[in-house]
Amino acid sequence: MHLTIVLRQVLMLLTILALTYLAAGVGALGSMNAPVFYQQLQLPDWAPPAWLFGPVWTTLYTLMAIAAWLVWRSSKHARSALWLYFGQLVVNALWSWLFFGWYLGALAFANILLLLVLIIATALSFWRYNKLAGALLVPYLLWVSFAAVLNFSIWQLNPGVL
Structure with missing residues (x-):
């Protein structure tokens, strides 16, 4: 019986990681x-180098998936929190398409503002079920807050492109 519980826990962690990385892949x-596009844009002086985004996002997606798994483990009644989590993943993936795929700076900025609201709601919801899970979303919230300011700045600096 104990082995079955452990196996179920591991399988769910792998499933949540896979779904989270799938969203990351759709965004990618x-x-x-x-x-190439990032290098062609006029960037604010404080913009991070392009190579930094991959490692940061990989770390954040991993922390996010672990947080969702902790919530899943914490309660059978956490379904709405997990739906919120997966909903914000969809909005997250859409941002890349709006900004880098379709060059829609204003819509990308609106999308990232919605994403911030959803991250806050998800973190608060996770916090109710598992404090560590809620805390694991704080780096994500901070990075997306920074990304929102960067998105706005780049959009304003490149009106003919975005």
Whole structure:
């Protein structure tokens, strides 16, 4: 019986990681030209180098998936929190398409503002079920807050492109 519980826990962790990385992959498809496009844009002086985004996002997606798994483990009644989590993943993936795929700076900015609201709602919801899970979303919230300011700045600096 104990082995069955452990196996179920591991399988769910792998499933949540896979679904989270799937969302990351969908976003990455929209960002295929991001390294070249990013270099062509007029950037604010404080913009991070393009190479930094991959490692940061990989770390954040891993923390996010672990947080969702902790919530799943914490309660059978956490379904709405997990739906919120997966909903914000969809909005997250859409941002890459809006900004890098379709060059829609204003819509990308609106999308990232919605994403911030959803991250806050998800973190608060996770916090109710598992404090560590809620805390694991704080780096994500901070990075997306920074990304929102960067999105706005780049959009304003490149009106003919975005």
